[in-house]
Amino acid sequence: MLSQKNIDIIKSTAPILETHGVAITTYFYKTMFEAHPELLNIFNHANQSQGRQQTALANTVYAAAKYIDQLEVLLPAVKQIAHKHRSLAIKPEHYPIVGEYLLKAIKGVLGDAATDEVIGAWEEAYHVIAQVFINVEKEMYEEAEQQKNGWKDFKEFYIEKKVEESAVITSFYLKAKDGTPAPSYLPGQYITIRTAIPGEEFLVNRQYSLSQAPGSDKLRISVKREADRDPQGKVSNFLHNQLKEGDTLEVSAPAGDFYLEKGPQPVALIAGGVGVTPMMAMLGSIAENEPDRKTVFIQAARNKEGHAFGIEAAEKISQLSDGKLYVAYEEKKNESDVCDVTGYISKDFLQEVIDSNSICYICGPVPFMRAVMRHLTELGFTEQNVKYEFFGPAIALQS
Incomplete structure (x- = not known):
């Protein structure tokens, strides 16, 4: 249990972490990988080079500082990250390594502002937060191993x-x-x-x-x-x-907190590029288990050459009593290429084809998801009815 004194110190550092968070996490990854190169290949190198991993961790550290006295607020984010950790076989013995280099990074970037008192408070806070992750992940490891045909690691x-x-x-x-x-x-x-x-x-x-x-x-x-x-x-x-x-x-073993929820509500599956992959699992599940569920499947691709699963998606939609399939191409290479939208998906198009009571699932490149999220928000869809998945570290879709 954190002392009130250390809670106050941690919360007082939140504005500093908001400003210097990416610098701290960049320093953290650099020094940790230099000392422990065996951890490097757990991470996606492209996400590292593009700064997405650093930004995602910075956001997490900032949120931890802001809500250190209300850790239950962070539980959805903790579970999302814990799924990824379990899938990568991150274990309790990795957490002391992360803690050591995160504290060094805070000290290295903040310099004199990172007093012994501040570092001591963060050391105590890190142990509390790490234990939350370890406990959640322990349950996930047990669940993965104990399920039918499951396994460990x-x-x-x-x-x-x-x-x-x-x-x-x-x-x-x-x-x-x-x-x-x-x-x-x-x-x-x-x-x-x-x-x-x-x-x-x-x-x-x-x-x-x-x-x-x-x-x-x-x-x-x-x-x-x-x-x-x-x-x-x-x-x-x-x-x-x-x-x-x-x-x-x-x-x-399979992991993740982005998945189709069964129920009576209409559903809209909105995919951009390779983001179609989890949507194909969802569409297939609806066809097999909920064929009367009102479903709209919207797939955006760069062009016809990049359009995957066209025949399979049409077959699944044909098995539904109320299913609609729409295809958007960013560009047409040939006039004979058939699609419902040429260019980018617009708010007017989404309003026309999606039932306003739908639960919307979105996956694709970040700019695609950001645009679709903006359109859906403007159309009155609530946060509870819009679910999305990042391929890689999560970042903010809305400012």
């Missing part, structure tokens, strides 16, 4: 089949090497794959959404080849270009 799967879904997205069907069926999961959740890549000293981890409804004897992930950005996607290119059917990967 990682398990070997092999690639049964590779299927090209578009010019940039390929699906990988994964089956357990021990012959056991795939575990159940909630449509929208993800797994972590762990693999060795030539030239990398340590195993590399990446998280990918499960892209088909639960209930199969195999797991399906659908991976976009990240070849048009710097740095390129190290793992996605390795999966596309080098792994073949029969090759083995280590896989975590």
Whole structure:
């Protein structure tokens, strides 16, 4: 239990952390990775180079300072992060390492402002917050292991089949090497794959959404080849270009707090680019379990070449008594390309096609999600009726 004195000290540092948070977390990652390079490949290098990981952690540290006396306010964010930690096999022994380098970063960036009293208060606060994570994650590890066909940490799967879904997205069907069926999961959740890549000293981890409804004897992930950005996607290119059917990967049990909720309310699934992957699991689940549920499926792609799952999505929609499918292309390469929207999805379009009582699920690139969120907010959708998933560290969608 934190003393009132230390609570007051922590809360007094919140404005400083809001200003210097990214500098602190940048310092933190640099020094921690220098001392513990074995932790580097747990993280996505592109997110590190783009600063998303640093920004996400800075936001978390700032929120912890602001609500240190109301930690229950942080519980939804804690659970979201804890899902990712469990999927990556983060364990209690990692927390002292993080704490050591986070305190060093606060001291290194703030200098004289980080007095012994301030550092002492943050050390005590960190132990309290870390224990919250450890307790939540312990329950998640037990749940993953105890569920039917579940397991602890990682398990070997092999690639049964590779299927090209578009010019940039390929699906990988994964089956357990021990012959056991795939575990159940909630449509929208993800797994972590762990693999060795030539030239990398340590195993590399990446998280990918499960892209088909639960209930199969195999797991399906659908991976976009990240070849048009710097740095390129190290793992996605390795999966596309080098792994073949029969090759083995280590896989975590499914995790994640973004998933389809059953119920009578209409649902709108709004996907941009590779953000379609969790939506395919949701759409498949609706087709199998709730075929009378009013459903709108909106898929945005750069162009026809980048449009994945077109036939599969149409088949699933055809199984619904009240389902509608809409496709948006940012550009048409040929006049013969058929879509419902050319350019960006507008507020007027969303108002026209989505029932105002719908629960909306959104996944895609950050600019896409930010625009859709703005439109839905302006149309009167509440926070409770809009759910979204980040591929990577969470950042603010609205200011």
